[in-house]
Amino acid sequence: MADVKIEIRNGRIVDPGNGVDRVATLYISAGKVAAVGAAPSGWSATRTIDAKGLVVAPGLVDLAARLREPGFEYKATLESEMKAAVAGGVTRLACPPDTDPPLDEPGLVEMLKHRARSLNLAHVHPVGALTVGLRGTELTEMGELTEAGCIAFSQSEAALTDTQVLLRALQYASTFGYRVWLRPQDSHLGKGGVAHDGEVATRLGLATVPAAAETIALAAIFALVRDTGASVHVCRLSTADGVAMVAAAKKSGLAVTCDVAVHHLHLCDNDIGWFDALCRLVPPLRGTRDRAALRGGLADGTIDAVCSDHAPVDDDAKQVPFAEAEPGATGLELLLPLTLKWAAENKVTLPDALARITTRPAAILGIDAGHLAPGQAADVCIFDPHESWTVAPSALASQGKNTPFLGLELVGRVRFTLVAGQVVHES
Amino acid sequence: MTTMPLPDAEAILADLAERMRGAVAFDARFVGIYSGGAWIAQRLAQMIPGEHDLGYIDVSFYRDDFNRTGLKPALKRTEIPFPVDGATIVLVDDVLYTGRSVRAAINELFDYGRPARIELAVLVDRGGRELPVEPTYAGARLAVAEHLSLVLSRADDGTLSFAAESSASGAADA
Amino acid sequence: MRNPQLDADGQLVHLLTLEGLPAEVIVRILDAAVPFASISERDVKKVPLLRGRSVFNLFFENSTRTRTTFEIAAKRLSADVINLNIGASSTSKGETLLDTVDNLTAMNADMFVVRHAESGAPHLIAAHLNRTGRSHVHVINAGDGRHAHPTQGLLDLFTIRHYKHDFHGLTVAIVGDVLHSRVARSLIHGLTTLGTPEVRVVGPKTLLPTAVQSLGVQVHHDMRAGISGCDVVVMLRLQNERMTGALLPSAGEYFKHYGLTSEKLSLAKPDAIVMHPGPMNRGVEIDSAVADGARSVILPQVTFGIAVRMAVMSMLAGG
Numbered sequence: 071m072a073d074v075k076i077e078i079r080n081g082r083i084v085d086p087g088n089g090v091d092r093v094a095t096l097y098i099s100a101g102k103v104a105a106v107g108a109a110p111s112g113w114s115a116t117r118t119i120d121a122k123g124l125v126v127a128p129g130l131v132d133l134a135a136r137l138r139e140p141g142f143e144y145k146a147t148l149e150s151e152m153k154a155a156v157a158g159g160v161t162r163l164a165c166p167p168d169t170d171p172p173l174d175e176p177g178l179v180e181m182l183k184h185r186a187r188s189l190n191l192a193h194v195h196p197v198g199a200l201t202v203g204l205r206g207t208e209l210t211e212m213g214e215l216t217e218a219g220c221i222a223f224s225q226s227e228a229a230l231t232d233t234q235v236l237l238r239a240l241q242y243a244s245t246f247g248y249r250v251w252l253r254p255q256d257s258h259l260g261k262g263g264v265a266h267d268g269e270v271a272t273r274l275g276l277a278t279v280p281a282a283a284e285t286i287a288l289a290a291i292f293a294l295v296r297d298t299g300a301s302v303h304v305c306r307l308s309t310a311d312g313v314a315m316v317a318a319a320k321k322s323g324l325a326v327t328c329d330v331a332v333h334h335l336h337l338c339d340n341d342i343g344w345f346d347a348l349c350r351l352v353p354p355l356r357g358t359r360d361r362a363a364l365r366g367g368l369a370d371g372t373i374d375a376v377c378s379d380h381a382p383v384d385d386d387a388k389q390v391p392f393a394e395a396e397p398g399a400t401g402l403e404l405l406l407p408l409t410l411k412w413a414a415e416n417k418v419t420l421p422d423a424l425a426r427i428t429t430r431p432a433a434i435l436g437i438d439a440g441h442l443a444p445g446q447a448a449d450v451c452i453f454d455p456h457e458s459w460t461v462a463p464s465a466l467a468s469q470g471k472n473t474p475f476l477g478l479e480l481v482g483r484v485r486f487t488l489v490a491g492q493v494v495h496e497s
Numbered sequence: 498m499t500t501m502p503l504p505d506a507e508a509i510l511a512d513l514a515e516r517m518r519g520a521v522a523f524d525a526r527f528v529g530i531y532s533g534g535a536w537i538a539q540r541l542a543q544m545i546p547g548e549h550d551l552g553y554i555d556v557s558f559y560r561d562d563f564n565r566t567g568l569k570p571a572l573k574r575t576e577i578p579f580p581v582d583g584a585t586i587v588l589v590d591d592v593l594y595t596g597r598s599v600r601a602a603i604n605e606l607f608d609y610g611r612p613a614r615i616e617l618a619v620l621v622d623r624g625g626r627e628l629p630v631e632p633t634y635a636g637a638r639l640a641v642a643e644h645l646s647l648v649l650s651r652a653d654d655g656t657l658s659f660a661a662e663s664s665a666s667g668a669a670d671a
Numbered sequence: 672m673r674n675p676q677l678d679a680d681g682q683l684v685h686l687l688t689l690e691g692l693p694a695e696v697i698v699r700i701l702d703a704a705v706p707f708a709s710i711s712e713r714d715v716k717k718v719p720l721l722r723g724r725s726v727f728n729l730f731f732e733n734s735t736r737t738r739t740t741f742e743i744a745a746k747r748l749s750a751d752v753i754n755l756n757i758g759a760s761s762t763s764k765g766e767t768l769l770d771t772v773d774n775l776t777a778m779n780a781d782m783f784v785v786r787h788a789e790s791g792a793p794h795l796i797a798a799h800l801n802r803t804g805r806s807h808v809h810v811i812n813a814g815d816g817r818h819a820h821p822t823q824g825l826l827d828l829f830t831i832r833h834y835k836h837d838f839h840g841l842t843v844a845i846v847g848d849v850l851h852s853r854v855a856r857s858l859i860h861g862l863t864t865l866g867t868p869e870v871r872v873v874g875p876k877t878l879l880p881t882a883v884q885s886l887g888v889q890v891h892h893d894m895r896a897g898i899s900g901c902d903v904v905v906m907l908r909l910q911n912e913r914m915t916g917a918l919l920p921s922a923g924e925y926f927k928h929y930g931l932t933s934e935k936l937s938l939a940k941p942d943a944i945v946m947h948p949g950p951m952n953r954g955v956e957i958d959s960a961v962a963d964g965a966r967s968v969i970l971p972q973v974t975f976g977i978a979v980r981m982a983v984m985s986m987l988a989g990g
Contacts, residue, residue, distance in 0.1 A: 272880040273690065274854060275790040275817030279883075344675060344798070345791030389769055389799075393816070497951035556704065567989030568982075572706045572971035608715035 081121025087441025129161025129449030141170025164442030212344020229257030348383030533591025581610030790816030824857030847907030
């Protein structure tokens, strides 16, 4: 293939991983970042992109995006969701193992990686199942799965009630240095619950998930991490008490990381209104105090990263009574504008905000990505930080149109996305 | 027919009672349609000799315009404290116009039983009938402009009087 | 967001919950129910108000009692009534709730009376009808999950008003499983909206929802303290499942602490009335002496229930 040389000029390059924040030109050659600022010798571009007024950032790294393959192709396909990813500026994503069948066999993981690679869009990093069938009783072949491409192991939303099994899984994983991602949710407390245990659920008569379901699980996780030394990442924090526990654990020297889903930075249980199933999420939207703690926790670093928790759900599964609705919201294309919104409202600078969707999640994945040093793969997200757009089904590439932000205006629109130096999305 | 600016309700009532005396059955029951008809029925029972039991009807549940105008506020309770079967009933109303209220009242009476006969006494007949209804006894016949309603009111001392009000549809009367 | 049960002019187009209904609307319904009560005492108990209209009873959760009272109310208004016990039938065939509604609307349904095991189902149906330009098809919530039972709330308010006349000086106690009770929630909303100064809930912690005070009630765990000085005592039904769900040890122990006996009732005001939404579990939440006693207005509640439902249907169907 001819050497593609791309020159991106006049844009504000914001690369928090390398402390870069200035208007300069980015030079891309042979799929990698060739230089920042000054052209390499003998440079002649095959394509020039004028990024005047735009931000040139590393491609976004999303820790949780469901692609619905294998098994749920009626909800979405790899093609549609990968297009959604790059439309949202996401060049690297991790997908949870809750497919059908779950990602507990190396063959399934290889097939998924192969399919994703052939689309030449974003990079997919599968998270493998921690236990066979996600049933919480037997360990999966983590070695084989890692060789097939899994970067971590999790139960996704499936319960792991047997703490003995959890201990053994962490011991086994830590033997080989495998990462374990865990959702802190006690499987008994809040069983059948669909909403946060507070005033809103009381008025609406919905079965509840108390905050204790998260804090009890966090306490168990931290205790076992101390005992095993396992490398654990906590997924989708939702409570103020949970944030406080993570802060205390980190302060005491525990090496855990955690993330929050972008919807929980903005919405709370009041937004359920008159039973809006678009707000049926897992973990549930909690109270205003919880939301404030999540926003602050992401700002002060207690929470390391924010992800989309992308879950495309077909209309039929949402047009049912609240408790029967399938939980989840579409998020790949909203991750950037919603992160920018959080940053603006919490007085966080643009580089700090972008770090939470680039370098920090890349570190959690354990890969050298999310930054634009020369020699790095040229995964770039060029966006207009001022352009506002209305969230409408027609504006979303994902097959999932299920978002509580439907009809609202958000600020921040991706204009170009490059993966390995190829323009895979432009608008 | 003569047009008058504001008819004198008391005077017309006296005329109506005069016409009814000697013509109405001794044991006829007077059933007044709320509210004007109810007041008039009470007065007629005092003014006309005989044994005239009183009853009152609210026609709201039998009107034919329910779909358009909905349930009226301030519904009153229909009270028929005597057996309707075989009774001679004089329906009493203040103003007879389209005839629809009377139709509704007759339908309602028949849900209580089968009267021997029903007569109609009205204070004022303003013409403009849309149904084949005729008063047996009428105090006065007046022409009233279409956009006006004739509204009967009762003072604290019981004196009846008429007022003319603009009505949106012109068909607010019975 | 706008309350889906009111139209742009603030008129009632659906009755989904008493929460958020202005006091005037509630009072208008209670006032409208008065003449309907007297119709039920005539020989001919029908009026032609809803003649030619079709009322579909859509019961996704079985209830012969409630369905029967709605059927009687609709028939006394001369409406045609069609009963559909969906239960497991068409949903098990895979037809969605909204598809069922669309099919029935195509059969010229004028009104749906909906009972469903999940909170929010009637709201979903009403929002769907509003959104698809069919807000002339009215929805009445006959009970959704734990959320609301507005006609029961209204008939309870009607009953209290009938015997006590004015809400402004009353103390009302609601005793029992408030956590799972849509009846309790609706009554609490109605009482607070109409200005009842003291509304108490009485029950063990396992049967009271979190943050229940946010509904505007005072919490009592001791029943004697809870009903002392009350004008109205409302007893809620205790379902058998509560014993299996580790919420309560036994019916016997429940009756000991929270059952209404004549002795406990003597702590309320001498002219206090006793209410129960039915069906009663004699000997569990209420003993027979009280249920059949002079202060019990449980049977009048049932009669008033028909009048209130006639009033609601008429108000929705008219103009």
